Amino acid sequence: MQYETVIGLEVHVHLKTKTKAFCGCSTEYGKEPNSQTCPVCLGLPGSLPVLNKMALELTIKTALALNCTVNNYLKFDRKNYYYPDLPKNYQISQYDMPISSNGFIILTSGKKIRIKRAHLEEDAGKLIHEKDSSLVDYNRSGMPLLEIVSEPDINSPDEAYEYLSKLKLVLQYIGISDCDMEKGSLRCDANISLRKMGAKELGVKTELKNMNSFKAVREALGFEIKRQTEALNNGERIIQDTRLWDDQKEITTSMRSKEEAHDYRYFPEPDLVPFSIENKFIEEIKKEIPELPQMRFERFVKDLQLSEYDANVIIQDKNFADYFEECTRLYKNAKKISNWLCGAVLSELNSRKVDIQELKLKPKDLIGLIEETEKGTVSNLVAKEVLTQIIDTGKSAHAIISEKGMAQVSDEGALEKLADEAIKENPKSVESYKSGKENAIMFLVGQVMKKSGGKANPKVVGEILKRRLI
Numbered sequence: 001m002q003y004e005t006v007i008g009l010e011v012h013v014h015l016k017t018k019t020k021a022f023c024g025c026s027t028e029y030g031k032e033p034n035s036q037t038c039p040v041c042l043g044l045p046g047s048l049p050v051l052n053k054m055a056l057e058l059t060i061k062t063a064l065a066l067n068c069t070v071n072n073y074l075k076f077d078r079k080n081y082y083y084p085d086l087p088k089n090y091q092i093s094q095y096d097m098p099i100s101s102n103g104f105i106i107l108t109s110g111k112k113i114r115i116k117r118a119h120l121e122e123d124a125g126k127l128i129h130e131k132d133s134s135l136v137d138y139n140r141s142g143m144p145l146l147e148i149v150s151e152p153d154i155n156s157p158d159e160a161y162e163y164l165s166k167l168k169l170v171l172q173y174i175g176i177s178d179c180d181m182e183k184g185s186l187r188c189d190a191n192i193s194l195r196k197m198g199a200k201e202l203g204v205k206t207e208l209k210n211m212n213s214f215k216a217v218r219e220a221l222g223f224e225i226k227r228q229t230e231a232l233n234n235g236e237r238i239i240q241d242t243r244l245w246d247d248q249k250e251i252t253t254s255m256r257s258k259e260e261a262h263d264y265r266y267f268p269e270p271d272l273v274p275f276s277i278e279n280k281f282i283e284e285i286k287k288e289i290p291e292l293p294q295m296r297f298e299r300f301v302k303d304l305q306l307s308e309y310d311a312n313v314i315i316q317d318k319n320f321a322d323y324f325e326e327c328t329r330l331y332k333n334a335k336k337i338s339n340w341l342c343g344a345v346l347s348e349l350n351s352r353k354v355d356i357q358e359l360k361l362k363p364k365d366l367i368g369l370i371e372e373t374e375k376g377t378v379s380n381l382v383a384k385e386v387l388t389q390i391i392d393t394g395k396s397a398h399a400i401i402s403e404k405g406m407a408q409v410s411d412e413g414a415l416e417k418l419a420d421e422a423i424k425e426n427p428k429s430v431e432s433y434k435s436g437k438e439n440a441i442m443f444l445v446g447q448v449m450k451k452s453g454g455k456a457n458p459k460v461v462g463e464i465l466k467r468r469l470i
Contacts, residue, residue: 003194003232005225006202007154009217011167013146013177014123014185015058021122021144022049022092022272029183033137041122041142043088048271051076055144056099058176059120060277060285062146063100065174065292066115066167070100072277076269085125085136093121093147095266105166106294113163114151121145126184140184146176152191152202157221164188164214169293173318181212188217193238194228203228204238208252211245220245224252296321304334313342323356326363336370344384348391360394361387369397377401378408382454408457412464415448415456419464422447433469441465 017027023040039047056074063070077095098119104112125141127134148167154160168179168186179186188211193203208224211217223245228238243252268274291299293315300311315321320341327337345366349359369390373383378401389400401407422444423430432440441462448461 002197006152006193008152008191009150010189011148012187015144017054020142036139063118066103068100068103075274076272077266080265094119113153116149116151118148157218161218207242310338320356331367372397418448418451
């Protein structure tokens with residue numbers, strides 16, 4: 001039997017505010033457990049919530065960046081459920097009137113993934129499970145949490161991965177969250193069901209939780225597709241439940257039966273009065289939205305003539321893209337800058353496990369190095385060594401080349417002697433070149449480069465060898 005996979009994603013994002021959603025407690029990460037609490041976020045009797053204005057602004061900013069319609073009338077609701085890490089035994093959330101709805105993200109294929117809603121709520125605390133007990137840290141309780149819910153428009157684990165990657169990139173560009181999954185700043189739950197090809201009705205869904213990376217989301221969805229396919233082919237009934245992803249065993253396991261909306265007994269939050277948002281307030285927030293990743297990608301390809309591959313690599317980190325643009329203001333060959341950033345510089349970032357802001361490499365120093373290679377002062381091979389030393393010392397390319405004697409040798413007299421040695425020592429390559437295999441000369445150029453310690457000018461060496469081998 002052939003089945004169609006139907007996936008909807010719920011993404012929870014901690015908003016980058018200094019205080020919690022409905023009280024003045026700090027949101028700073030990593031503090032002593034239960035040190036950032038007060039009567040409001042602990043749900044003590046008589047305490048009253050007050051909405052964080054910055055959290056509201058960041059929610060609206062996100063909604064606009066995701067092409068959502070922002071609703072002018074705002075209401076909060078109580079979502080009732082009983083978890084050890086939810087001190088009030090209810091969560092302040094939004095039910096039938098979310099702040100925004102009807103947005104979308106477009107995948108590389110051109111497929112539009114609709115966003116059903118994006119609403120503001122508060123987070124629960126955190127449970128720490130030990131061998132014989134569970135501990136509760138309420139520091140996270142009351143953190144402003146933005147929930148972004150997609151429509152069930154996703155049909156494969158790869159589409160889910162791309163949707164999440166594009167969503168995260170937008171959130172980082174507009175600066176509303178650090179989106180650090182290790183810190184719990186971004187979490188994702190997935191709803192997945194299978195239905196017969198061509199059917200219109202959705203199958204019975206399961207909810208997947210406990211996925212700490214986009215890779216884990218993709219793998220968990222892949223496993224669930226296989227599990228549900230086998231069950232349906234065996235005539236079994238899919239049970240609607242919430243399942244946990246086990247990263248070690250690479251399987252999902254049932255946690256509990258899935259709750260429905262009526263199980264939460266939603267009703268309007270009596271301690272927060274509904275209010276209206278003026279269009280002027282929304283328009284002011286709209287002006288703060290920077291150029292978004294897709295727009296930047298298209299501009300890099302159209303205006304700077306970058307390949308789609310290079311443009312896509314560069315836009316994946318806003319700081320990296322900002323750095324690239326600063327370099328283009330100092331040097332007009334965007335393609336050459338892109339080659340260096342996507343090659344040697346990215347390699348340095350990965351090996352040092354830092355981002356571009358932490359790397360001791362000013363745009364003017366990178367451009368200085370590129371200009372030295374353009375002038376032929378150093379070869380590309382030596383230039384990569386110079387790059388490492390610029391990062392280690394903070395010195396300019398010119399200073400390092402001078403101090404270390406790394407300048408490229410272009411003196412024909414000296415290079416002719418090395419070329420003659422290479423020809424004498426490699427008769428097979430000489431014969432191959434003379435028989436019409438022109439690529440054989442590159443081996444000989446390499447031999448001369450080796451003899452010169454990488455300092456020989458490969459262009460001059462190539463010309464000398466061709467003259468010698470006529």
